[in-house]
Amino acid sequence: MAAPLSSLTASLAGAGLGIGLGLRTTHYPEILGEWPAIDFFEILSENFLHTGGRPVHILDRIAERYPIVMHGVSMNIGSTDALDRDYLRELKKLQQRCEARWISDHLCWTGVDGKNLHDLLPLPYTKAALRHLVERVRMAQDLLEQPLVLENPSTYVEFARRDFSEVEFLGELTAQTGCGLLIDVNNVFVCADNHGFDAEAYLRAVPWQHVVYFHLAGHTVYETHRLDTHDSPVCDEVWQLYRLACELSGGRSTVLEWDANIPDLTTTHAEAQKAAPFLRAVEVVS
Amino acid sequence: MQRWFAAVVEHPRTADVAIASRAVQQLIPRREVLAGRVVRDNPRMSAADMLQVYNGGYLARLVEVMASDYGALQQTVGEGWFEQLVQRYLQRHPSRHPNLNRLGRQFPAFVRQQRWLADRRFLGDLAELELACALAFDADEFAPLPADALANVPPDAWGDVRLTANPSLQLRTFSFPVGAHYQAWKEGRELAPTPALARSRMAVFRHDDRVWRQQLTAGGFRVLSALVAGEPLGRALERAAAGDPVARWFQDWAASGLFCAVHFGSRGAGPEPRRL
Numbered sequence: 186m187a188a189p190l191s192s193l194t195a196s197l198a199g200a201g202l203g204i205g206l207g208l209r210t211t212h213y214p215e216i217l218g219e220w221p222a223i224d225f226f227e228i229l230s231e232n233f234l235h236t237g238g239r240p241v242h243i244l245d246r247i248a249e250r251y252p253i254v255m256h257g258v259s260m261n262i263g264s265t266d267a268l269d270r271d272y273l274r275e276l277k278k279l280q281q282r283c284e285a286r287w288i289s290d291h292l293c294w295t296g297v298d299g300k301n302l303h304d305l306l307p308l309p310y311t312k313a314a315l316r317h318l319v320e321r322v323r324m325a326q327d328l329l330e331q332p333l334v335l336e337n338p339s340t341y342v343e344f345a346r347r348d349f350s351e352v353e354f355l356g357e358l359t360a361q362t363g364c365g366l367l368i369d370v371n372n373v374f375v376c377a378d379n380h381g382f383d384a385e386a387y388l389r390a391v392p393w394q395h396v397v398y399f400h401l402a403g404h405t406v407y408e409t410h411r412l413d414t415h416d417s418p419v420c421d422e423v424w425q426l427y428r429l430a431c432e433l434s435g436g437r438s439t440v441l442e443w444d445a446n447i448p449d450l451t452t453t454h455a456e457a458q459k460a461a462p463f464l465r466a467v468e469v470v471s
Numbered sequence: 472m473q474r475w476f477a478a479v480v481e482h483p484r485t486a487d488v489a490i491a492s493r494a495v496q497q498l499i500p501r502r503e504v505l506a507g508r509v510v511r512d513n514p515r516m517s518a519a520d521m522l523q524v525y526n527g528g529y530l531a532r533l534v535e536v537m538a539s540d541y542g543a544l545q546q547t548v549g550e551g552w553f554e555q556l557v558q559r560y561l562q563r564h565p566s567r568h569p570n571l572n573r574l575g576r577q578f579p580a581f582v583r584q585q586r587w588l589a590d591r592r593f594l595g596d597l598a599e600l601e602l603a604c605a606l607a608f609d610a611d612e613f614a615p616l617p618a619d620a621l622a623n624v625p626p627d628a629w630g631d632v633r634l635t636a637n638p639s640l641q642l643r644t645f646s647f648p649v650g651a652h653y654q655a656w657k658e659g660r661e662l663a664p665t666p667a668l669a670r671s672r673m674a675v676f677r678h679d680d681r682v683w684r685q686q687l688t689a690g691g692f693r694v695l696s697a698l699v700a701g702e703p704l705g706r707a708l709e710r711a712a713a714g715d716p717v718a719r720w721f722q723d724w725a726a727s728g729l730f731c732a733v734h735f736g737s738r739g740a741g742p743e744p745r746r747l
Contacts, residue, residue, distance in 0.1 A: 231569045237611030238639070239680055259569035265473050272569055297473040300565045302480055302529060303536075309472065341524040343511040344472075380513070409515045410524065 202252055202286065202398075202438040204457050204464070206450075209443070213243060215450040220250055223454060227440045228283070230257035234275045241282075248283040254398070254440075255285040256367075259301060262321055262335070263294035263308045273328045287397060289334035289367045292318075292355065309344035310354040315361075322362040334397045336367035339375045339404075339413035351376070352390045359395040366392070368437075369400035370427045371419065375411045388429055398438040401427060401460065416445035418456050428463045436467040475499045475509075479522050480529050481565065483558050486522035530558060533566070533574065540575045540605045543656035544582070544598050556582065572609055578602065590665045596645040600653055600684075603641035603675040607682045610639035615678065615728030628735045630705030634698050635732035639677035642687075642696055646670060650686055678728040685727065690715040695724065 203224030377384035403417030441457035482489030583595030697707035
């Protein structure tokens with residue numbers, strides 16, 4: 186039974202964008218030359234911030250033809266540094282420029298003392314961290330004048346002190362801030378294997394009424410852990426989890442991320458389209 | 472906790488070495504980590520192994536970013552030396568900006584300061600050229616001046632004409648002929664050893680969504696630099712030497728889209744640059 190949407194996220198998830206792709210520069214010639222039928226594109230926000238050159242020029246052309254959503258990696262929402270208001274203002278300007286449907290980032294921190302480590306670093310899921318996050322998500326939402334959408338990250342470390350599991354933490358955060366969620370199904374699988382929890386139980390505990398969209402991606406398997414590399418097709422186990430996520434949510438817009446060893450656009454799109462039967466099998470949010 | 476974690480991630484050696492280092496232990500003692508009071512135990516990996524995923528990923532990711540801007544330099548010094556160079560650079564100039572395009576802005580100056588690096592002056596020049604290309608690629612988009620725009624300038628106003636340069640235009644002087652070295656790298660040819668000292672000057676700019684490099688003579692460089700600095704045409708031309716092919720320079724520069732607006736000084740102005 187699919188969960189109803191919260192009123193705040195309904196306006197976002199209700200967009201029902203379909204199956205999109207992460208926009209990558211290697212695909213520009215095919216996109217600009219052929220304007221293929223792709224439901225929407227997700228841009229990496231930072232690639233278009235503080236630049237007025239070719240990247241933004243090309244984005245303008247793509248945004249004229251396709252719906253855009255924004256996905257960032259530097260909001261640093263979990264850091265003990267002050268929120269970067271200039272960064273948030275730039276995000277909003279970019280959103281207005283490309284008419285992006287929503288702005289997402291990660292449940293993580295990316296730096297401290299002004300440094301940006303350009304990685305999605307793990308948070309301790311404690312009551313103190315929750316209070317910190319709630320305050321900052323509210324501040325970010327006030328500045329952005331819209332609900333923020335946050336993604337469950339891939340992690341390789343769990344902290345010894347914790348009061349919540351990750352999915353419980355997400356539940357508390359959404360309940361207290363009204364923020365939306367981006368559920369990366371691959372990240373759920375990678376973390377479940379790295380940290381030894383049940384991925385299906387995680388999905389059953391997700392507050393689905395807050396979920397705006399899904400991510401799918403490939404990862405690399407090492408002897409000791411799985412690494413979220415976005416360099417290969419989605420594995421069978423992740424497709425099975427995605428089927429469950431569709432059943433539990435009633436279906437959401439879905440983005441395939443592919444960031445290394447990127448195949449041509451046709452191949453990437455074909456991989457993303459494997460999500461279609463799962464979405465068709467449930468009542469797609471519209 | 473975050474300062475400790477960041478110090479482990481950024482450490483130039485491994486997470487294991489970082490945890491044991493004095494600086495990191497001032498934040499959290501190693502015994503706390505070994506006792507499992509910081510990071511949860513994992514049956515397959517030690518705390519240091521888990522943290523190493525982040526430590527190793529940090530350098531690998533940023534080396535890749537720097538190599539995308541400084542590919543010729545990387546091939547010239549070799550991947551191993553390049554990684555060492557980037558590692559030292561990151562310790563001095565850690566990223567403080569969300570856009571990774573900014574990460575390498577201080578790199579040419581840093582390279583020139585590395586006394587341990589053979590040919591550091593040549594390598595600094597090469598890095599400077601690659602930075603100019605990156606800046607040109609990233610600069611604001613403007614429409615170039617239409618071909619007939621200068622035809623509207625009254626003959627007696629030519630001396631007062633001021634030109635607005637294409638915002639992507641980068642003017643550089645080098646102590647070495649790095650242009651040929653860079654071109655060899657672009658074409659996948661074998662790179663020659665460090666060339667002899669020979670002053671060179673170059674305009675780097677974006678036109679029709681491509682980055683171009685144009686060698687300039689000493690006179691051409693002086694005139695173009697004066698125009699970019701906002702000097703009126705008459706004064707800028709005084710910087711050319713007798714016999715310099717000034718008219719041809721202007722034809723080349725205008726055809727290459729190096730200007731995006733013309734102003735007639737106190738007698739009025741042409742249209743403002745048109746942002747695309």
